[in-house]
Amino acid sequence: MTTSEQSSSVSESEDSVDSNPIQKPDQQDPEVILNKISPFFKVEKTKYGGRGCYAYTTIPKDTLILACNQSISSTIVRPFKKECCHYCYDYFDGKILKFKISKKFGKDLCSIFFCSEICQQKFIEEDTNEVYQESLLLIEKHALTGSNKPEVEKREPLKDEDLSLLISQEWEDVLKWEKSLQSMKPSKRANMIPRIDDSEYLEIKYVVGVLFQMYKVQTENIQSTNTFLHEVNSSNELKQREIELFDILQSSELEKVLKFPYLIYSYINIYKFIKATSLPELQPFINPQAVREIIGRNLTNAFGIWSETSSTTEDREFFGFGVYPSASYFNHSCDPNLIKKRIKNTLEFVTKRDILPGEEICIDYGRFLDEDVEARRKELKEWFFDCGCEKCNIDLENLKI
Numbered sequence: 001m002t003t004s005e006q007s008s009s010v011s012e013s014e015d016s017v018d019s020n021p022i023q024k025p026d027q028q029d030p031e032v033i034l035n036k037i038s039p040f041f042k043v044e045k046t047k048y049g050g051r052g053c054y055a056y057t058t059i060p061k062d063t064l065i066l067a068c069n070q071s072i073s074s075t076i077v078r079p080f081k082k083e084c085c086h087y088c089y090d091y092f093d094g095k096i097l098k099f100k101i102s103k104k105f106g107k108d109l110c111s112i113f114f115c116s117e118i119c120q121q122k123f124i125e126e127d128t129n130e131v132y133q134e135s136l137l138l139i140e141k142h143a144l145t146g147s148n149k150p151e152v153e154k155r156e157p158l159k160d161e162d163l164s165l166l167i168s169q170e171w172e173d174v175l176k177w178e179k180s181l182q183s184m185k186p187s188k189r190a191n192m193i194p195r196i197d198d199s200e201y202l203e204i205k206y207v208v209g210v211l212f213q214m215y216k217v218q219t220e221n222i223q224s225t226n227t228f229l230h231e232v233n234s235s236n237e238l239k240q241r242e243i244e245l246f247d248i249l250q251s252s253e254l255e256k257v258l259k260f261p262y263l264i265y266s267y268i269n270i271y272k273f274i275k276a277t278s279l280p281e282l283q284p285f286i287n288p289q290a291v292r293e294i295i296g297r298n299l300t301n302a303f304g305i306w307s308e309t310s311s312t313t314e315d316r317e318f319f320g321f322g323v324y325p326s327a328s329y330f331n332h333s334c335d336p337n338l339i340k341k342r343i344k345n346t347l348e349f350v351t352k353r354d355i356l357p358g359e360e361i362c363i364d365y366g367r368f369l370d371e372d373v374e375a376r377r378k379e380l381k382e383w384f385f386d387c388g389c390e391k392c393n394i395d396l397e398n399l400k401i
């Protein structure tokens with residue numbers, strides 16, 4: 001536990017602006033990376049667009065085809081941060097967790113909460129040079145700084161504005177902001193930290209988690225082997241493999257901003273907060289393009305972390321989300337043949353029925369399978385796609401009759 005005083009986290013080193021490509025270890029062929037996720041399926045193009053997972057051979061019902069025990073990054077909503085374990089997401093009926101890593105910043109005590117000493121210890125072991133721990137504590141500190149600032153009304157783009165132009169202009173302005181940030185004394189940079197709301201706080205913790213993994217892989221020079229994921233027994237290599245899979249995930253940041261233009265300002269806030277507050281170790285990884293892609297990858301690939309319920313009709317609490325790249329290639333089907341189970345921080349995927357060779361393996365993205373085809377499609381539209389599953393095709397044909 002650390003209790004040292006820290007005035008400002010802002011980097012004193014020369015930060016780069018937009019010319020800081022992330023140096024990645026030797027990049028592997030995406031096809032090779034994708035086809036080493038599981039011996040049960042290959043990842044191929046679907047006939048309705050994008051990629052999907054297809055069975056190599058017959059897979060009997062109740063077969064565990066994938067278990068992902070490491071998200072690349074996860075984040076817990078502010079209201080549950082003291083009740084939901086940062087490491088394993090366990091929750092004990094609203095009880096405040098006893099184990100924590102804390103640091104005092106002036107009068108403010110900031111903490112990361114865990115359900116047990118084991119989870120706290122695992123978190124510490126997986127950290128590198130305490131960069132992740134420090135980064136999360138700094139987010140807590142600066143989220144407090146930000147919340148003391150007056151609320152700024154977020155600008156809404158005008159109806160007839162050229163959105164693509166607006167988006168590129170706004171991000172260009174961010175680069176100017178970044179130059180003035182870097183010309184400031186570190187002690188003054190706290191003034192540049194924007195006020196953030198709860199959804200931005202959630203997203204910032206996720207983005208910083210991914211940035212930390214990039215730093216870790218580069219610092220520890222972690223190399224990956226060419227085995228299937230379940231054969232990998234080093235957690236460092238697993239993370240490296242998840243990063244490789246993360247890099248080839250779909251990103252839909254621009255699509256989302258074009259649909260909900262007010263989000264540009266939210267994403268810029270997130271970026272400014274991260275750039276102005278992150279440790280020097282993470283700075284080389286922070287540029288608008290990288291952060292926009294990290295945000296965009298969560299939008300269509302994150303798995304929600306929800307409280308457990310005994311039935312699908314019972315209300316659930318939303319604790320946060322995690323991105324598990326190796327599990328992100330399953331498409332949605334309104335008649336899924338795979339069930340997803342979360343056991344603490346592990347996602348398990350088990351077949352619901354026998355699967356035939358060449359059959360697409362799909363999960364259910366929502367909780368709306370009992371609804372009619374139009375209602376299902378409306379729900380999925382919010383996730384930026386028109387469902388191309390077989391059940392929808394049949395149901396749509398039947399509507400025409």
Ligand SMILES: C[S@@+](CC[C@H](N)C(=O)[O-])C[C@H]1O[C@@H](n2cnc3c(N)ncnc32)[C@H](O)[C@@H]1O
Pocket residue numbers: 048049050051052249250300301328329330331332333383384385386387388389
């Ligand atoms: C978690 S990713 C699945 C992998 C993705 N197909 C790929 O190529 O990376 C979710 C995205 O896949 C596509 N997708 C998933 N299920 C689909 C479906 N039933 N019909 C059409 N597109 C789907 C959508 O673009 C969605 O945003």
